[in-house]
Amino acid sequence: RKEVEQDPGPFNVPEGATVAFNCTYSNSASQSFFWYRQDCRKEPKLLMSVYSSGNEDGRFTAQLNRASQYISLLIRDSKLSDSATYLCVVNRGDYKLSFGAGTTVTVRA
Amino acid sequence: SAVISQKPSRDICQRGTSLTIQCQVDSQVTMMFWYRQQPGQSLTLIATANQGSEATYESGFVIDKFPISRPNLTFSTLTVSNMSPEDSSIYLCSVGGTVQGGTQYFGPGTRLTVL
Numbered sequence: 001r002k003e004v005e006q007d008p009g010p011f012n013v014p015e016g017a018t019v020a021f022n023c024t025y026s027n028s029a030s031q032s033f034f035w036y037r038q039d040c041r042k043e044p045k046l047l048m049s050v051y052s053s054g055n056e057d058g059r060f061t062a063q064l065n066r067a068s069q070y071i072s073l074l075i076r077d078s079k080l081s082d083s084a085t086y087l088c089v090v091n092r093g094d095y096k097l098s099f100g101a102g103t104t105v106t107v108r109a
Numbered sequence: 110s111a112v113i114s115q116k117p118s119r120d121i122c123q124r125g126t127s128l129t130i131q132c133q134v135d136s137q138v139t140m141m142f143w144y145r146q147q148p149g150q151s152l153t154l155i156a157t158a159n160q161g162s163e164a165t166y167e168s169g170f171v172i173d174k175f176p177i178s179r180p181n182l183t184f185s186t187l188t189v190s191n192m193s194p195e196d197s198s199i200y201l202c203s204v205g206g207t208v209q210g211g212t213q214y215f216g217p218g219t220r221l222t223v224l
Contacts, residue, residue, distance in 0.1 A: 032210030043201055043215040044152065087151060095140055095206035097213055101151040 001026050006088050006100035013078050013107055020074040021103045023088030032091040033064055035073050037084045038102065044087055047073075078107045111136050111204050113216035121222045122192055129188045130219045132202035137182035140206040142213065143175070146199040158185040158202075192223045 006023040013019045025033075033050040048055065050062040050071050061074040071090075075082055088100035112135040122128050132141065141158040155175055156164040164177035179185045189196050199220050205213035 034210075034212065041220075043218050046212055046214070049210055049212065091211035095211060096142070096154055096157070097206075097211065099152040 002100075003027060003092075003098040004088050004090050004100035006103050008101060008103060010104040010106055013105070015078055015080060015107055015109055017078050017107075018074065018076050019078055019105055020072060021086070021105075022070050022072045023100050023103075024068075024070045025088075025090045025098075026069070027090065027092065027098075028066075028069060029093055030090045031093055033071050034089040034091075034097075035060075035062060035071075036087040036089050036099075038087055039084050044099075047086070075105070078105075080107050080109060083107045110214045111138060113202065113204060113214060115202060115216040115219050117219060118217065119220040119222075121224060123224055124193055126192055127188055127190045128192065128221060129186050130200055130202075130221075132185045132187070132216055134183045134204055138204040139182070140204060141179060141185045142203045142206070143177060143185070143187045144201045144203065144215075146201065146218070148197070152201065155187070155200075158187075189221065192221075194223045197221055197223045 035047040036044040037047045038044040048057045050064045054063045059076045063072045085102040085104050087102045090098045114133045116131045143155040144152045146152050154167050155170045156166040158179040160179045176188045199218045201218045202216045203213040
């Protein structure tokens, strides 16, 4: 079983729509979680950390469910610039990160 | 966050040759990592570059194939040795891992094509 699994998508949504997707992780001892964004032919960039209580950053909301070992990301009022691959990332607990394969989101005009 | 640069940004190499990739950070960092991202795949950790000692390799990666140097706290190199077309990937260095819950920041990557 992969350490981090994501729905690859693609999610194709119109501007202004809400899109949400999840990932699951296998290591119940994982302590910290992140969403990274990767644009085509670019390096991954931190979008936001994910906290146990859930957290928002503008139009982005992240949730963590430790019992079910899944993490979600919701994007409200989608913009064209939100088109990217979103990587679910889990800290293995030894300074190292495990990456999901990514969820592709395309926002169309 | 630190500013990270990599050289070269891309290269096309012949089978059987080796390529050394450089990673430079604008400030001293404790942890540096090397990743590989194969076409259409996510990132896979190759090794942790340790300053002053041998790198720590992940399962499936060996020093003979991917020798790593870390002479100081701002610089590291990764060599891809005896290349084959299967080594065609993007290679990325990253820093961080010790603060902010283990957040890492990535260099721009080196796009390698092996013919």
